[in-house]
Amino acid sequence: MSNLSRRTFNTLLGGASMMSLAVPNIAFGAKPKAVIIGGGAGGATAARYIAKDSNGEIEVTLVEPNKRYYTCFFSNLYLGGLRDFASLGHGYDRLVTQHGINVIHDWAIGVDGAAKTVTLGSGVTLPYDRLVLSPGIDMKYDSLPGYSIAAQSRAPHGWKSGTQVQIIKAQVEGLRQGGTFIMVPPPDPFRCPPGPYERVSMIAHILKQINPSARIIILDTKPKFSKQGLFAEGWEIHYPGMIEWIGPDIHGGILNVNTDEMSVETDFDTFKADAMSIIPAQKAGAIAMRAGVTDGDWAPIVPATMQAKADDNIYVLGDASAASEMPKSGFSANSQAKVAANHVRAELTGSRLFEPRFVNTCWSLIAPDDGVKVGARYTAGTDKIESVESFISQPDESADMRRATYLESESWYAAMTDDLFG
Template structure:
């Protein structure tokens, strides 16, 4: 299956739709107001589609503290030296200039659901009729003994791309010859299920060139992981003897770290390491918790439109949402955003709302031109977003197939970032 940017330029398939009744506003404002918090794959896509498809009938505001957005997808390729950091950096200028989105670079710090009012760190307040929350992930406090965000410069997580990506790559390049790179992998569920293992592949790719006697140690609380057979085949083919994966049967779920001494302890056994990439357990970005739309670590939503099960005027997208079978990925967030934007336009403007359909594909690079993929299509049920069918690369595939997979992923990246930012 070949994907390119055209896959992102439509919304739902041409199916029979329903015509929603437009909302009525009692306080006299001229346009329905939609505020989107978070400018990633979910939030930026939602803001763009809301503005574009409403043709100016909606007042759309995007709240995002960062002026430049670095995609987590493809950030592992920056660590491996396949891509430059500048290639994953994007701005919000086109959303503002061409689509009329009011882009506000600030932090949302409070959501008053009864008053439908958002407070910003800079002191401003924004009213909304519908609110989209797409804040990505935060980390669970105490998830890895000995680590918290104050230690992220000594032991980077690099699961929010940008400066952490640069830092981790610099630490790897500064390793002594024959040194040890360690990763503490996260428990399920987390952002981008194949991500840690693509990262291991890209670290190995870099070390093979710069530090070929170095070793890689993975402490993993999971007994299996996404594309496990494909990654392990690739590590054996390209990086034989370099990667040591320690699962829960051997203590991978009993881990602590000491950032000051650069020590990783696995089931009581101390390991001196030179670089330690700690990827803790994750939860919905903090503003979702502040807004009161989370249950436990994630925000439950209705599959048909991504609306919160706690507040029907709030929608939660992407990594933060507890929605069912879809993985937490950029592709998934982008797909959910289009369904959400269509539903909001229907609720506020009375436009047609088509049945929700979703899709996802995750590509991973193991070595130069050795790409693998996994994906599925999904539908909305009363209970959740449910998987309909899926596919995955197979072990033993030809080099031509793997090279085509990588080429396909580059086309997808160009397409999705165009779809997000215009």
């Protein structure tokens, strides 16, 4: 499949059978208020679907500090020279003009669940009847000895929306001839499971053209990773001898990251680099922690609604949620947001409630026109979101099949960003 129509895209993410909900007690004449924090794949989708399907019955406010959102998904294609950086950026104008959403560019710094209010960095307080949190991730910098907020300027993770990926690209293009690039991927669970290995593939694609004697060393914190066989096969075909993956059973663990000396010390050896990308362990964005809906690093949710188990007036989407078998991806967040939006509308207006259904696909590009994918459909179990059907690309697929997979991913990106931003 090389194209996804808008109708097909929405059908994948929709629900079916109806249930009924009682309308809450809201002051006569006042619209119920839904506040959404975070304007990425989960938050933008939730805001748009609550607004457009409630026909103006709900006052929707989206809080997002950035005026332009740069997608983490597909940032690897920018690294590989297959996209420009501007193509990753998306604004919020259509959410305002077409859907009547109040978009506030500010930081949410506090949540009072008892009073049902959100405090912004500007000092403004927003009341809500339902709150949707989709803050993405924060980094656990101390999960890797020697790594820190300061160290990321020399060894960027590039794992959040923004400009760090541009630093990585500059490092790759400026790497000395025959130099070494080191990547340390994060432990599970983390945003976008195949992401680091697609990133390595795209870096190798550029180096093959401008610096063919360069080396890439992956010092992994995990003994295995998603689509490992497919990546290993692709690296051998496209970049023979350039990429070396070293798992913890060989290196024995990361003992120290030294960005002054550009080295990574392990139990096995100290690896010297000319450039590095270090991706530490991750946790839910800070506002989820401040809202009191997390249990450890992530926010447990009710599978059928995406409500936080700690507060049924709050929903947690995407990377910040503990969504069981669903990976932390943009597609997952978009799918979860539609389930949450339907429940918010039902609770606040008495509209129809559909049976929750979830879907995800993660595409990865190993080389131009060599795309692979993994995905599943999910249902809401009693205790967790459960996979009911899965698929994965197979080894030795034809060139036509791999090109079709890549084209499918491009069509998905266009449909997804249109679905998010209107």
